Amino acid sequence: MARNALILIEGHRGNGPLYVQAAQRLGLHPITLSTNPTQYEYLAAENVETILIDTDNLDALVQECSRLRATYGIAGITGFAGHDESVSATVGKLCRYFDLSGPNPASIEQCCDKFVQRQLLAEADVPIPAYRVAANAADVESCAAALGLPVIVKPAVGSGSMGVRLCRSTDELAEHTAYLLDGEHMWRSQPKVLVEEFAEGPAYYAAVMGHEVVGIGAADYNPPPHFVYRECTIPALLTDEEHKRVADVSLSCLPALGLDWGPKSIEVRWTKRGPVVIEVNPRLSGAPTPQLIKLAYGVDLISEHIKLVIGDEVNLRKRESQVAAVRFLVADSEGTLDWTDGASRAAAVTGVAEVRLYVEPKAPIVRKGDYRDCIGHVVAASPSHAQTEAILQRAVASIGWSITSP
Template structure:
């Protein structure tokens, strides 16, 4: 009988190693198909098989999967990377394997279409317009009222997303998005959105079930770089139910509900307002959920992928908080210690420094700015937050400005 293989389309610097490890625990051989396997350092560290192939070409992927099938029994095909989720769905459909609806994934990844579908279904969303030039952006911003958020209709990790608080910031970011500095993979389309204010929450879903809701905080505006996460979010039962109900409405409106979904919301004067629906697992959230509840979402996702039954029952309930290290300037990063002092703080369970010593830092204003993180467990949320903040302050690092 042929050995079973799991095909992973592209990788992920956050969850990629965990998918490889989970596949092996489930007894399937992980094979990553990537346009550039060398970009994923964990593949060599895990001694994982990888094949170079044009992952934007579905026909090329079908040919490569067919070649793999000559040696292995393909148990499933998936991706930890949002940009490749629809492609993975198309391959699942071609090879008659369990997977999400690729058309639904593509609709969800177009934030303008996503907004339209949610609004039509009565799901609360920010006031929004789509624009393709500076004149439309200026007009819609005036209609909505400053401050507004400008964001590409297609993109991930807050790339190109900015809060514009005045006309100068609006003009500056419009020039950035349309003036050649932002890399577009599709025809340029910009969303001009109301800035919904209030606490930020993230609902992690598996199938049609709300697994957990996190509270999240951002670093300094005008960008949206996460600085802190915590599970469970400090919500009253009625608030939890309201967020859960809205999240499930999103799945119905977008025809999702297979595999993981990550939904971001803000609690405004209107109640929960949906900021974004992502047809994937939140980056880094799987480890926090496993610590908080004993549920390994990546393993449970892969069970669905290979046709097994998913078990997302919570084994326990603990409070977990994560503090992210974010640079406050550009320059050369200098780590003055290895994080061992932070790791020694009671309650800290993980210290992860993801950027190497002497690395040039040029802030992007998105997820790529994270230098590392500290995670702690504690009986209470205020205590967990205090622990990670104290531990983060003990990590010795500095940034030397670039020579003028």
């Protein structure tokens, strides 16, 4: 009898190995299709069956999956958006073609364009920041003038906080507009810039599966003008009423965007108006959010997502009650990473669940003002917020590094 395969479109530095391991635990044979498999080190390390293919070419993917179906039973197809959201839509199209469980590709595509997403949320009366869209520098300037400084300026299509900046003056606005439109920012499509009001207030994110809010986390960023994660904690310190309001506004996004299937991550700011939706991502959050959910609640979102993909029954019942948090290690300068020290000491601290360094010594460090500024993370869990925070402080204090300026 043919083995059942789980087809994974592209990979992911954080979640990728977890999907491979979860698939194997569920008795599936994971196969990764990628344009550049060598960028995902775990594929070779874990001896994952891998096929080199242009994942932007839907016809080629259909042909390859049809070929694989002659050898395997294809139980399901999923993938990793990473920092190219179009992968999620491609997965949806493949699932439709092979009559498998998966997301609606049209809903994914309209959600990935943040301007279209904003329009749909506004039409459904979901609270969002005031916004405008611009195609050139003059448009950006007039949009900012209409909204009033400070404003957030970012690409309408993108993720990982790439190209996102708070502009507090006309000089900062001109500088960032030039960065986006004059060749430094990499556009995968026609340049389209979103200009929106700066929604000030505590940041939260809701991890959603189907129509259920699995958990709400608190997000803390390094100081503006960029939005680089410093720390995330699950569950967030919210009253029952605040939790309900964040959950309700998060779930109100789903019918507006046609997202009735699978995992979503919804970012919210608690402003003077109450909870305001900043962004809806039609996918599972990147690592280590799934690990935080598992530590906090005992719910393995990755295994449950795979079950949904292959048509099995999903179980989101909470079995733990812990406070889990991650502290990101952010490069404090540019240059060459000379050395790192103390990761093993940090890992030995009671309550620490994971210590990961993303870069090796002698690697170049170039700060971009986005997720690429993070050089590692520490994950911890305990029964209380104060204890988890103390564990993180102790563990992070054990880790050192040196960057030599060029």
